[in-house]
Amino acid sequence: MDKTYQPKDIEQQWYSTWEARNYFAPSGEGESYSIVIPPPNVTGRLHMGHGFQNAIMDALIRYQRMMGKNTLWQVGTDHAGIATQMVVERRLERDGIKRTDLGRDKFTDEIWKWKEESGGIITQQIRRLGGSIDWSRERFTMDEGLSAAVEEVFVRLFDEGLIYRGNRLVNWDPKLHTAVSDLEVISEEEDGFFWYFKYPLADGATTADGDTFISIATTRPETLLGDTAVAVNAEDPRFKSLIGKWVDLPLCNRRIQIIADDYVDPEFGTGCVKITPAHDFNDYEVGKRHDLEMINIFTVDAAINDNAPEAYRGLDRFDARKQLVADMDALGLLAKVEPHKLKVPRGDRTGVVIEPYLTNQWYVAVKSLAEPAIKAVEDGDIEFVPKNWENTYFAWMRDLQDWCISRQLWWGHRIPAWYDADGNIYVGRSEAQVREKYKLDAALNLRQDEDVLDTWFSSALWTFSTLGWPDDLETLKTFHPTNVLVTGFDIIFFWVARMIMMTMKFTGQIPFKKIYITGLIRDENGQKMSKSKGNVLDPIDLIDGIDLEALVTKRTEGLMQPQLEKKIEKFTRESFPEGITGYGTDALRYTYYSLASTGRDIKFDLGRMEGFRNFCNKIWNASRYVIMNTEEKGIQFTADDVVTLRDDANLSLADRWILSRLQQTVAQVHEHMASYRFDLLSQVIYDFFWNEYCDWYVELSKPVLWDADNQPEKARTARLTLLTVLETSLRMLHPLMPFITEEIWQKIATLTGTSTADTSIMLQAYPQADDALVNTSAESDIEWVKGVIIGVRNIRGEMNIPPGKTFPALLRKTDADDNRRLDENLQNLLKLAKLSDIRCLADTEEAPVSATQLYQNMEILVPLSDLIDKDAEIARLDKEIGKLEKNLQGISGKLNNEKFVQNAPAELVETERERQRTAQAAIVALQDKREAIKAL
Missing domain, CATH: 1.10.287 (Helix Hairpins)
Structure with a gap:
């Protein structure tokens, strides 16, 4: 083995070997175990959240593969309608070309070209994380098979009356000219205003106070042009007498009625609420309850349309706002203006203010789909980990609105619906199938719907469409339902719930048995990572090391805060000796696991990653020590030697102890893996390997190895124990640290005669606890030895005694077990605690002035008279x-x-x-x- 562990020298070489040998493919043997990857956007690059979730999934797949399961980790990417279309539009605009210049077909051709050239970046990055994915089965939401599945689902739902076209309110992005989902809307608090307007009462009516007008407050004055009612609370004495009467809507030359609705809070604002059903989601519900007219006053660009008074037509909504406020003021109808903090919805990609907009869209009626999906979680067929996320799921699912599935884009699954000149709708898998299905005359002109489907529609079919549905049901039968979905809480409704609904509808099965909800990756201060905050860490930078010049570039591009740049530069300069770059994949992965406390957000600290890079070094150096004391001593072991170790008469106390602790650790690892407690799992392995194996057992074995000439059989058994525990630990670690474990295991496999030309640690059996090797008395005895040594070392440190200086120690308040343990472990105590002598103090013997430490009821004394200059x-x-x-x-x-x-x-x-x-x-x-x- 090389003297220094350098991840870049082994990682890509081993990944290429695994992939070339097809090790990631299902074995065809054992019980099936499958996971589908949440499909990243084809436009995307790996971010810390991707890295975290992929590390979790890979650990599960590698573990289950080593447990003998027939594993499949199904991978694929999402066409990401809006994101991908925007990327390509921006690329074309740099050459002065607009998509409208090309037309739909040529524009989508450009997107396919871009997808083929650049769309695989994120899948290459997933490889860098060590993902043991069967890449031969990679899917894309717009490949031929998945597109056919999407059409099949749409047609069936339409034929059952569960998909329909309706005129309803949606989130409208005025820049993209499309409806967007709630997930694509970011609402953050901004400074704004409340404008207080007077609406004159009609027909001489007055309020209880004698006013000839009522006051309303609004944060969006321009929507006055689309008001169709004013609402008050029926129990509000100020306005009770006005219910059913009318106001003259200023500037619009029309009257609107005063209605009563419980939506109005008498304590908020003026107690009177203007109702604009076509431009506010709450008002829309009020409008439906009272059968109000819905007047859309905006164009697709959010300019004022011809439904508004002529003076405002063509004005941008914010210009119209200014004009309208000025006009109201001129009429004496502006009462006052107050500063006000409000949540402003903006498109996550465009940054423009999203407009509630009344438009014709396609919808899925979800009520009948939701009922079995709710029951599946209620009955425990699907379990959330942690369980409390069920409450979020139920809250959403029991208050579902029909799902708007159409988008006004060119990139995506085009809606399989056709129209004739009279607006009649025909739905089928193709125009030819539509004509046959509806018995249409060949001369009848049809035009296909221009819209595409919401990206979430195709991804809702992900678990079964990627496995071949509706054609290849054999693969589906083997790997569906999948075992676990690893995802974030933010898409429980948008993706998880819809997958459950669609999968149960079309396969009669649940899509997955468990849903492991991860937290968000945040920076070390708990802030969400974002380009705007300049606190984004790139997983590949952490793996490979960060070029210091690239840091400056990232800061100047606004991607990194100066303070984060300085911190990374400090780590880069201090952490890596010359010739070593990057923390490596294994260190990054282990950092993820150590932070993976179920459901909690994660503060990612570079310091912790530095610690796990050191752990990799510890594993490497310990392995070099073991190999040097076996291979380089000319000693060979066979697999049979390892199997019969439990019956070896030459096992020392330390050997029996470490073998016992190994069994306890393996058992704990299985428990934590089953409960998805990767934080506890990684800590258990770390503590065992670093603290017990390296810091204690390796040291306890040295006196035996030093005395090998006098005790050759005991020395051979100690070497075999060193090797066995190391090999088992590597298999135990492999799902978390695939690269370093493979590299070292290959060296060890040659020592035990288990290596062949095409063998791999990932194809070995995962360790199982052997109860016959659990030895509680050996554990108690070694804990006593450790307690004495630690006590002496603490005194040495506290009293500032030089590390190389030997001195005597005394034990007081001892019992028979203490005396036995002292006799049996005297040489280890003298060597490891660096003592000249140690003995038990008789009950009648007076102790000299000493520094003292306690281990249980026993006192450890170090006489100080000759040791320090007081x-x-x-x-x-x-x-x-x-x-x-x-x-x-x-x-x-x-x-x-x-x-x-x-x-x-x-x-x-x-x-x-x-x-x-x-x-x-x-x-x-x-x-x-x-x-x-x-x-x-």
Whole structure:
């Protein structure tokens, strides 16, 4: 093995080998286990959320493959209608070409060209994460098979009356000229205004206070042009007498009625609400209840149309707002204007304000589809992990509105509906099939609907359409339902719920048995990662290392905050010795697992990733040590040796202990994998390998290996134990760290005679706990040894005794077990604690002045008279205490400054408070230590 672990030298080589040997394909043996990847946008690039979810899925697939399952991880990409169309439009516009210049067919040809050239970037990046995906089965939502499935579903639903065309309110993007889903609308608080207008009462009516007008407040004055009622609460005494009467709508030369509706809160605003059913979702519901006229006053560009008074026609909505406010003021009908914070809906891709807009669209009637989908979760056929997300699912599903599935785009699945000159609708899989289905005259002119389907429509069919439905039912039979869906909470309704509804409708099966909901990846301060915040981390940058010049480019392009740039530069310069670049895939993946506490958002800290890069180094160096003590000593083991290790008479206490701890760890790993607690799983393996195997067992085995000439059989057994535990640990780690484990396992496989030309760790059996190797007495004895050694080391550190200096130690308040353990482990204690002697103090023997540590009820004593210079140590401690007190004074001064506490970010204030607590605790500890030395 190379002296230094360099991930870039092994990762891509091993991935190419795995893929070339077709190791990711289903084996055809064992119980099936399948996962579908949430399809990333074909336009996309890997972000931290993708990386996290893909790491989770790959761990599950690799684990189940090693458990003997017939595994399939189904991959594919989504055509991402709006996103992809915008990318290609921008590319064309750089050459001065608009899509309308090309026409629909040529424009979509350009998109297909772009997709073939650049659309596979994200799938290549998923490979870099080690995803063990059967790439031969890769699908695309607009490939031939999936397109046929989409048409089949649309036609069947239409024929059953579950798809219909209706004139309803939608989210309208005035720049894209299309309806968009709620998920594509970002509502954030912005500064705005409340305009208070007077609406004159008609026919001489007055309010209870004698006013000849009523007042309304609005944040969107231009919508006055589409008002068709004013609503009040029926129980409001101020306006009760006005219900059923009329107001003269200013500027519009028409009257609108005053109606009563519980939607109105008498305590909010003026108690009177203008109702604009065609341009407000709440008003739309009021309008339906009262059968109000719905007047659309906007064009597709959100300019004022011909349904409004002539003075405003053609004006942009915001220009119309200014004009209307000025006109109302001139008429004396503007009462006042107040600043107001409000949520403004903007398109996530265009940034323009989304307009509620009345338009003809296609809808799915979801009520009958929702009922079995709700029952599947209620009955436990589908389980959420963590379970509390069921409540979110039920809340959405029990208050469903019909689903708008049409989009006014050119890229996507074109709606399979045709119209004749009279507007009659014909739905079928093709125009030829429509003519046959409806017995239409060949001379009848038909035109296909211009709209395409919402991207979520095709992705709702994902689990079964990717497995060959409706044609290849054999593959579906093998791998459906899938076992688990790994996804984020933000698309439980938009994707997860719709998949359940559609899959149960068309296959009679649930799409998946479990839904593992992940949290969002945030930066180390808990902020959502976004380009606008400049805090985005690129997983590939973290794997490969970040070119320092590229950091400057990212900052100048607004993709990275200066402070994040400096932090990454610091890590890059300090973390990687010359010749080593990047943290590597395994370190990134392990960082993801360590943070994967079910359902919680994740604060991604580069410092933690640095720690797991060190873990990779630890694994590498420990493996080199084991191989050096086996292969380089000319010792060979066979697979039979490993199997019969449990009966080896030469097993030492340390051997029996580490084998027992290995079984306990394996059992815990299986438990945590079953409950999707990757944070606990990764911690258990880390603690076992680093703390127990490397820090303790390797050290405990050294005295035996050093004495190999006198105890050759015991030394051979120790080497076999070292090798066996390492090999088992690598198999246990493999689903989380695929690359480093494969590289090292291949070296070890040659030592145990299990290596062949085409073997791989990923095809080996996952470790199973062997109860016969669990040895609680050995565990208790080694814990005692560790307790004594740690106690001595703590005293050495606290008393500032040089690390190489040996000294005697005493044990007091011992029992028979303590005495036995001391006799049996004397040599290990002397060597590992660096003691000249250790013995038990008799009950009648007086102890010298000593530093003391406790292990359970036993005292560990180190006589100090000859070990430290009392005066020099007190002086050193006084100096340390002084430095800490000065530091504490500065921190306390900052926290006592009211301006700092009030104005600084809450995270910064809490950091300073934690620093204060730490400094105070350190001062107390040093003062206690000073008093103890002073008493000697």
